[in-house]
Amino acid sequence: MPINFNSQNNVIFIETKNTVYAMKLLHDKFLVHLYYGEKGKFDINLHNSWMDFSPDYNTWRNLVPENLMTEYVGFDSGDWRASSLRVKNKYGQSNVFLDYVGYRIFDGRLPLGDLPSADADENTQTLEISLIDNLTNLSVKLYYTVFPDSDVISRYAVYENNGESALTIEKSMSLTVDLDNCDFDMISFYGNWDNERNFERYHIRHGLQSVYSRRGMSSHTLNPFFALVSPDCDENKGHAYGFNFVYSGNFLSEVEVDHLNHTRVQIGLGDEKFSWLLEKGESFITPEAVMTYTENGYGQMSRNFHKFIRKHILPPEPFNCRPVVINPWEAVWFDINEKMMLEFAENAKKTGMDMLVMDDGWFGERHNDRAGLGDWFANKRKFPDGLKTFVDRVKAHGIKFGIWVEPEMVNPDSDLYRKHPDWCIHCVDRPRLFSRHQLVLDMGNEDVINYLKETFLKTFDGVALDYFKWDCNRPLSQTGSAVLPAERQGEAAHRHILGVYKLQKWFKETYPNCFLENCAGGGGRYDLGMMKFSSMIWTSDNTIPQKRVKIQYGSLMGYPAATMSCHVSNRGGICEDAKQLKFHGDVALAGAIGYEMHLPKASDEMKKSITNQINAYRKYEKLILTGEYYPVINPFLNNYSAYYYMNEDKSEILLSFIQFAPDSGKKVLVPVIYADENAVYIDENGKEYAGKELINGMEFICDDTDNNSDVLYFKKK
Numbered sequence: 001m002p003i004n005f006n007s008q009n010n011v012i013f014i015e016t017k018n019t020v021y022a023m024k025l026l027h028d029k030f031l032v033h034l035y036y037g038e039k040g041k042f043d044i045n046l047h048n049s050w051m052d053f054s055p056d057y058n059t060w061r062n063l064v065p066e067n068l069m070t071e072y073v074g075f076d077s078g079d080w081r082a083s084s085l086r087v088k089n090k091y092g093q094s095n096v097f098l099d100y101v102g103y104r105i106f107d108g109r110l111p112l113g114d115l116p117s118a119d120a121d122e123n124t125q126t127l128e129i130s131l132i133d134n135l136t137n138l139s140v141k142l143y144y145t146v147f148p149d150s151d152v153i154s155r156y157a158v159y160e161n162n163g164e165s166a167l168t169i170e171k172s173m174s175l176t177v178d179l180d181n182c183d184f185d186m187i188s189f190y191g192n193w194d195n196e197r198n199f200e201r202y203h204i205r206h207g208l209q210s211v212y213s214r215r216g217m218s219s220h221t222l223n224p225f226f227a228l229v230s231p232d233c234d235e236n237k238g239h240a241y242g243f244n245f246v247y248s249g250n251f252l253s254e255v256e257v258d259h260l261n262h263t264r265v266q267i268g269l270g271d272e273k274f275s276w277l278l279e280k281g282e283s284f285i286t287p288e289a290v291m292t293y294t295e296n297g298y299g300q301m302s303r304n305f306h307k308f309i310r311k312h313i314l315p316p317e318p319f320n321c322r323p324v325v326i327n328p329w330e331a332v333w334f335d336i337n338e339k340m341m342l343e344f345a346e347n348a349k350k351t352g353m354d355m356l357v358m359d360d361g362w363f364g365e366r367h368n369d370r371a372g373l374g375d376w377f378a379n380k381r382k383f384p385d386g387l388k389t390f391v392d393r394v395k396a397h398g399i400k401f402g403i404w405v406e407p408e409m410v411n412p413d414s415d416l417y418r419k420h421p422d423w424c425i426h427c428v429d430r431p432r433l434f435s436r437h438q439l440v441l442d443m444g445n446e447d448v449i450n451y452l453k454e455t456f457l458k459t460f461d462g463v464a465l466d467y468f469k470w471d472c473n474r475p476l477s478q479t480g481s482a483v484l485p486a487e488r489q490g491e492a493a494h495r496h497i498l499g500v501y502k503l504q505k506w507f508k509e510t511y512p513n514c515f516l517e518n519c520a521g522g523g524g525r526y527d528l529g530m531m532k533f534s535s536m537i538w539t540s541d542n543t544i545p546q547k548r549v550k551i552q553y554g555s556l557m558g559y560p561a562a563t564m565s566c567h568v569s570n571r572g573g574i575c576e577d578a579k580q581l582k583f584h585g586d587v588a589l590a591g592a593i594g595y596e597m598h599l600p601k602a603s604d605e606m607k608k609s610i611t612n613q614i615n616a617y618r619k620y621e622k623l624i625l626t627g628e629y630y631p632v633i634n635p636f637l638n639n640y641s642a643y644y645y646m647n648e649d650k651s652e653i654l655l656s657f658i659q660f661a662p663d664s665g666k667k668v669l670v671p672v673i674y675a676d677e678n679a680v681y682i683d684e685n686g687k688e689y690a691g692k693e694l695i696n697g698m699e700f701i702c703d704d705t706d707n708n709s710d711v712l713y714f715k716k717k
């Protein structure tokens with residue numbers, strides 16, 4: 001069994017295939033953390049030391065809260081490090097003391113209300129630890145769910161007010177883990193629009209470092225995924241802890257090194273744009289956070305998360321294989337009309353693509369980004385015979401059809417806003433700040449959700465849709481809600497995200513055969529919350545391959561290739577040049593390939609090359625989308641990158657070398673160190689390679705261009 005309570009020493013163990021997590025119960029009252037890491041190197045010693053000037057637990061003078069490693073800590077309870085929970089009581093005081101009450105272990109897991117969470121399988125077990133704050137009678141239940149095969153443990157908490165007076169949650173964290181070491185580098189991913197998930201690595205220092213979002217969305221700026229690794233850690237060796245949050249809104253992740261060189265790691269909703277009124281009898285469920293550990297480098301950390309996400313997070317695939325799409329957005333922007341769309345459809349079919357995705361501009365008076373959001377009715381001038389007839393005409397070409405929506409948003413210049421100006425997120429008597437000329441609808445307002453459901457049902461009635469691209473093009477500011485009383489305004493951002501999840505769930509249930517691709521101005525919500533509803537996310541608006549290679553490297557560190565939508569476009573180079581087109585395609589072959597260009601205007605030569613590219617992708621698709629990812633060369637440290645995908649039995653390998661800046665004459669060795677050393681592999685030209693040769697490395701030679709690439713496929717003989 002993965003979870004065990006040892007009553008002899010009061011230690012609770014959580015085991016995954018390769019890791020162990022342990023906590024201990026002291027005096028039937030205090031729950032302390034013992035260890036998280038490699039199996040077999042388990043350290044059962046309690047890390048504690050008495051110290052003057054620190055509060056102790058009176059009767060147990062040797063127990064000093066701020067020196068102990070812990071599982072979950074109340075605010076201002078003698079532990080001055082970052083707290084897991086801060087709750088204001090009827091005296092206006094916010095301290096919380098958490099005493100142990102009991103535990104239970106059960107198979108599977110409990111649902112998390114409207115929140116997305118990882119699916120259980122036959123090996124999943126859950127530990128529930130009950131704690132109490134005796135003064136207020138606040139019950140805090142900690143949940144540890146174990147996914148043994150992927151070496152992942154998840155955490156969340158449920159608070160229940162069993163007292164007589166209302167409480168206000170002022171800070172909430174889902175995961176707290178204290179590590180008995182502080183010699184770590186932190187790896188996190190920063191960016192902005194068009195430049196997401198840049199890899200950044202730095203040694204942690206005493207005090208607090210954090211990644212977070214206050215934008216109401218997980219955002220382009222700091223992704224919720226981060227890692228703590230030993231200084232010697234690389235792709236293949238060294239200690240690596242990975243952390244992530246199954247949530248798409250504001251978050252706070254704290255990494256704090258204390259006076260005894262422990263490192264406290266926390267992930268949760270935080271305290272900056274969050275508070276929650278908990279009336280007597282009410283309960284609150286925190287979102288889920290996940291963690292993994294390996295001693296085999298950050299490549300293995302990524303593979304643990306990839307396996308976990310593919311198996312426990314991503315929804316079932318509606319099609320046998322991912323459709324290769326043509327999306328005309330970068331070619332025509334808002335300039336949509338039926339005739340032109342049908343030309344795209346015809347050309348897509350001829351070229352071997354599977355689907356036309358009609359992007360922004362098909363509805364309301366949406367001719368640019370200044371108007372129309374909220375008015376989800378097909379524009380009659382653009383589609384004179386209606387949406388249904390248009391889609392039937394697309395389908396007559398023998399391809400699938402997808403459509404763009406941005407349900408959470410409204411333009412002030414729209415019928416919806418003119419009718420319901422208070423349906424948007426805003427603060428009383430404050431200016432409403434526009435971003436891309438739009439405001440955010442308050443998805444915590446049931447009327448908004450109902451309007452959207454009714455409108456989409458009407459507009460899409462009888463329309464043969466296969467795909468939604470769900471966009472979200474601005475973050476939240478002035479985060480107030482017209483439907484919440486003053487004492488609940490701190491709930492607006494979280495309630496908004498819960499509403500977004502409700503509507504995405506409704507879309508999935510109402511259009512069960514449709515594929516849902518999430519997008520947020522490119523990759524602004526590349527997170528596990530969104531991935532629960534959509535197995536693929538638009539990675540970035542930046543389709544310039546020289547930039548994309550870095551964005552994709554950063555994305556792949558936390559998320560599997562199957563989630564990464566990679567389009568070949570005309571941006572950053574003329575694809576009419578065969579070498580450029582090959583380079584774009586080779587870079588896109590890291591994930592699910594698609595196209596974003598003016599296909600009807602492309603030359604026959606180019607269309608032929610695209611067809612060849614799609615045929616090659618089809619051959620490798622399974623390996624890319626379901627195989628294991630092995631990073632070899634980091635593009636943030638070099639002018640080139642290298643990685644490979646390999647299936648579980650090591651019988652197929654797809655190796656990519658991408659040089660994106662001039663490095664003339666440089667020879668680069670790319671070792672395929674996980675290849676089968678006893679096997680003989682054969683490439684697509686029939687050339688044979690001993691497994692050992694691949695392990696020693698394939699040599700690539702850089703040139704003086706910024707678009708030199710090679711993708712090599714090897715199969716076991």
Ligand code: DGJ
Binds near residue numbers: 329471520522523
């Ligand atoms: C931002 C997306 O990332 C683009 O792909 C496109 O859909 C535009 N929005 C449309 O407004």
